[in-house]
Amino acid sequence: MFSNPNFSNGYPEGGKPSSSISRIRHASYYANFNYGYQLRYLLDFNLRSDGSSVYGVDNPFSTTWSLGLGWNIHNESFFRQNNILNYMKLRYSVGNPGNANLNAKMANSVYTYYTSYPNMFGLSALVKTWGNSGLQWQRTNEQNWGLDVEMFQNRLRLNVDYFRKKTDPLLLNIDFPPSSGITSVPMNIGAMRNQGVTFTGSYIIIRKPDMNWTVNANLRHITSEYYNIGDLLEKYNEKGRTNQSLIRYYDGASPTALYAVRSAGIDPMTGNEIFIRKDGSYTFKWDSADEVICGDSTPDIEGAFGSSFYWKGFSINAIFSYRYGGQAFLSTLFNKVENISDVQVKYNQDKRALYGRWQKPGDIAKFKRIDDTTVTNMSSRFIADDNTLELSTLSVGYETTTGKWLQSIGASSFNVRIYGNNLFRLSTIKEERGIDYPFSRKISASIGVRF
Numbered sequence: 001m002f003s004n005p006n007f008s009n010g011y012p013e014g015g016k017p018s019s020s021i022s023r024i025r026h027a028s029y030y031a032n033f034n035y036g037y038q039l040r041y042l043l044d045f046n047l048r049s050d051g052s053s054v055y056g057v058d059n060p061f062s063t064t065w066s067l068g069l070g071w072n073i074h075n076e077s078f079f080r081q082n083n084i085l086n087y088m089k090l091r092y093s094v095g096n097p098g099n100a101n102l103n104a105k106m107a108n109s110v111y112t113y114y115t116s117y118p119n120m121f122g123l124s125a126l127v128k129t130w131g132n133s134g135l136q137w138q139r140t141n142e143q144n145w146g147l148d149v150e151m152f153q154n155r156l157r158l159n160v161d162y163f164r165k166k167t168d169p170l171l172l173n174i175d176f177p178p179s180s181g182i183t184s185v186p187m188n189i190g191a192m193r194n195q196g197v198t199f200t201g202s203y204i205i206i207r208k209p210d211m212n213w214t215v216n217a218n219l220r221h222i223t224s225e226y227y228n229i230g231d232l233l234e235k236y237n238e239k240g241r242t243n244q245s246l247i248r249y250y251d252g253a254s255p256t257a258l259y260a261v262r263s264a265g266i267d268p269m270t271g272n273e274i275f276i277r278k279d280g281s282y283t284f285k286w287d288s289a290d291e292v293i294c295g296d297s298t299p300d301i302e303g304a305f306g307s308s309f310y311w312k313g314f315s316i317n318a319i320f321s322y323r324y325g326g327q328a329f330l331s332t333l334f335n336k337v338e339n340i341s342d343v344q345v346k347y348n349q350d351k352r353a354l355y356g357r358w359q360k361p362g363d364i365a366k367f368k369r370i371d372d373t374t375v376t377n378m379s380s381r382f383i384a385d386d387n388t389l390e391l392s393t394l395s396v397g398y399e400t401t402t403g404k405w406l407q408s409i410g411a412s413s414f415n416v417r418i419y420g421n422n423l424f425r426l427s428t429i430k431e432e433r434g435i436d437y438p439f440s441r442k443i444s445a446s447i448g449v450r451f
Helices: 234-242 331-338 404-408
Strands: 026-037 041-052 061-072 085-095 110-119 122-129 140-151 156-167 171-175 184-188 191-208 211-227 257-266 273-276 291-296 301-311 314-329 383-400 413-421 425-427 442-450
Touching: 291 383
Parallel strands: none
Antiparallel strands: 026 041, 041 061, 061 085, 085 140, 110 122, 140 156, 156 191, 171 184, 191 211, 211 301, 257 273, 257 291, 291 314, 301 314, 314 383, 383 413, 383 425, 413 442
C-alpha cells in the first residue's frame, strides 16, 4: 500500500497531489585556539572536519582549517601616542573553507514514479536526476591582508583589505543530451581564481553631545577567471553559441564575461546589420565563430557612500549605491524590438519596434529593417555600459524623551520616522521594466510611543 501522495492516479478536483521530502545529514568535528600576547600579537586557529550527505559516498568528509594573525602596532613601545595616528592594526588570514549549501540529492540518483499511464504490473519508475558518487566538496583557498587605521582622535577610520581566492574543484551542472532522459549531472570540473580590494572609510565631521555628523563610503574591486578547464567544456560552449546564451567556460576568462559577435551597426543603405569578424573585416553574415568578449557584467568598481546627521533629536540618514565599469545585455531590445515573429507583429510590442527600425535607404537607425522578421543573433549592438547611481535609503526622523505631554500620558519616549527606498536612479541604460517586475520604490512611516 502506497502512502505517499505522489502515487495517486487522480484527484477529485481534476488536479494531482504532489509531495517532496528533503533530508540532509551533517557531522562536524572542530577545534578552536585563540591566543593574545600583551594585546599586541593575536593568533586564531580553527580546524574542522565536516561530513555531509549532499556529497557522494566516495567523498563525504572534508577537512578545513583557517589561521588568523593580528598585530596591534599602536600597543608597541615604539609607538608614541599622538593626536594624529591613534590606532593601527595589521591583519592576515589564510584558510580553505568548504561549501555544503547545496541540493540534498545532488550526489544521488533520483527516480520518480510515472503515474500517467498505469499498467497491470504496477507503476513504472523513470530517472529524474543522475547522481555522482564521486562528487567532491567545493573548497576555496583564501588569503586576506588587511589594515585598520584610526586617526585624528578616532574621527577618521579606514579599513583596507586585499584578498585572493582559489576555488578547486568547481561544482558545475553539466548538460546532458535529452536522449539520456535527464537534463544535467553535477560534476567537479575546473577551478576559479578571484582577487580584489575592498576599502571602507568614515569621518566624523561634527561630534558634540547634541550634534553629530558623519560621512562614510566603501569601494570594492574584484576580478575572476577560470583555469584548469582546458577543452572539457567545449561542447557546452558550442551549445551556448548555438542557443544564444551568455555563459561560457574558458581558461583565463571571467565567469561573468559577455560573449557576442562585434557589430558595426545598421547599414544605412540596406538596413542590414554589419558584423565584424575576428580578423577585423566586415560582413553581413553572422557567424558564432566570430564571437569575442564584448563586456563583463561585473563592474570595475562598486560600493556605497552616505551621510548621517543628528541634532537635538532630529536625524537624517542617506545611503547611495553606485557601480562603474560594467556592461549589461539589453534583453528587452533583443527580444521585444527585433526578434518578433510574423505572428507577434499583430500584438502590442515595444514602440521602438516600429519607430526605431530602419525603413528606407539613408535612415540612420539602431535596429535592422522593419520588414525583416528573421531571427536576430546576439551581437555587441545589444551590450551597453552599465553605470548607475541610486539613492538606496533615505530616512528622516525625530525622537524625544522629554516634554510635559509625555509625562502627562505616562510615556518615556516618542519617535516618528519616514523611510524611503530607491527614491531615484541614474543609469547609462534606459532599462525597461514590465508591470510584473518594476523598479521598487517604497515609502513608509512609523510612529512610536514607549511607556
